[in-house]
Amino acid sequence: MARPPHLCSCGKIVAHGVRCTCQAKQDRERKARFDLTRPSARERGYNNEWQKARAEYLRHHPICRCGAPAQCVDHIQPHKGNQRLFWNRANWQPLCLPCHNRHKQREERAKA
Template identity: 65%
Template sequence: MKPVAPPRLCACGKIVASGERCQCQIINDRARKARHDRRRPSARQRGYNHEWRKARQEFLKHNPRCAMCGQLANTVDHIIPHKGEDRLFWDKANWQALCAHHHNSAKQREEHRPVQS
């Protein structure tokens, strides 16, 4: 049987069970993400328009499986983040099909990892 870590004390002073997050942390994360989203351009402003939706649908028709796990894909991911650069945005060699799980977790962690020199 795997040992269970003891509860911990949150910065707010509440005791939190092992492996769980304090309600104050959840609220703070939501507020931080909302601030970020208010400053972020809309999906349309970032290039995800009708033309992209058509190209995405066509790409997924020919690449229906997640590049990471082989499950059905529902997202076209830019391997190298385009950061608004049209050449990278539309370069199909820079696209990969991903399932929602891998796009929203593994890929995001990878992109936010500090660059090592």
């Protein structure tokens, strides 16, 4: 059974499960504002040393928790600039991109 559409705060009627274009625009603008204040990846510690450590870790831990090939190394607990936590391998986990992105999106939604 299909669920009924809903009324967006802008006044448009939107199908169930679909985001209004005004909401998508607001999200893009919010993310752009955040990106202006965010340090670059290199400034956050993701430099050549990290790339080497990441590659080595993925060689030893090639499988994501879902069973797919791992493509990135995720910090289980966000390090937020804490270098001890950043380099603590017990805080690393191998993830495929879909799992990584899903995990990070969940964290972002929790912050909002």
